Amino acid sequence: MGNAATREHIVDAADQLFYRHGYEHTTFSDIADVVQISRGNFYYHFRSKDEILDAVIKTRLKQTQELLEQWEADAEQPADRIRSFIHMWFANRADIALYGCPVGTLTTELAKLDHTSQRDATALFTLYRSWLRRQFTLLGRGADADALAMHLLAMSQGVAAVANAFRDEDFIAHEVTKMCEWLSSYTDDAERGTPDTDESHNRS
Incomplete structure (x- = not known):
């Protein structure tokens, strides 16, 4: 295995491991055991766990950007793209029920640790927020596009937290349906040409 492949394997x-056990409770030895390389070879690629964390966050950002670009390529309509975001929670319901949202759990842990990488991890949320805001704007919700993006992020994070607490995949499936119904109310308004100042949407 070449150096680049080894580094990618470590990340x-x-x-x-960070997702399943948390950053704080994952050791160098834990990672080395999974990768099955010598300690010396491990240190050739990363000198500290913080360096690995930085690489993990950068990898997640890259993968998330690629996912968002794929959703845009796969669907012409912004509502369908937003549904791809919602359906992601259903597709990953087994892991979410066991470990929570990978973005939410990491940012929460790093915030509690007052870790210097917390701001970088939050960039993952910012990436989703900006993308969702753009899709809601394309739906004709320019005046409240950011509020709708934040509300959808909040709903999805709440679903992940509760599902993880109760280890309940069925709850995720149910709430994904509810989020799609919530989105449809805005899609219906856009199709009817309803102004985006409609007070009826000040609901959850």
Whole structure:
């Protein structure tokens, strides 16, 4: 295995361990055991766990950007693109029920640790927020596009937290349906040409 492949293998293993066990409770040894390389070879690629965390966050940002671009390529309509975001929670419901949202759990843990990388991890949320805001703007909701993006992020994070607390995949499936119904109310308004100042949408 070449240096680039080894480094990628380390980052992938660390990403999974950080997600399942938390950053603080994952050690160098844990990662090295999964990757099955010597300690010396490990230190050739990363000198500290913080360096690995930085690489994990950068990898997640890259993968998230690629996912968002794929959703845009796969669907012409902004509502369908937003539904791709919502359906992501259903597709990953087994892991979410066990470990929570990978973005939410990491940012929350780093905030509690007052870790210097917390701001970088929050960039993952910012990426979703900006993308969702753009899709809602394309739906004709320019005046409240950011508020709608934040509300959808909040709903999805709440679903992940509760599903994880109760280890309940069915709850995620139910709430994904509800989020799609919520989105449809805005899609219907856009198709009817309803102004985006409609007070009826000040609901959850």
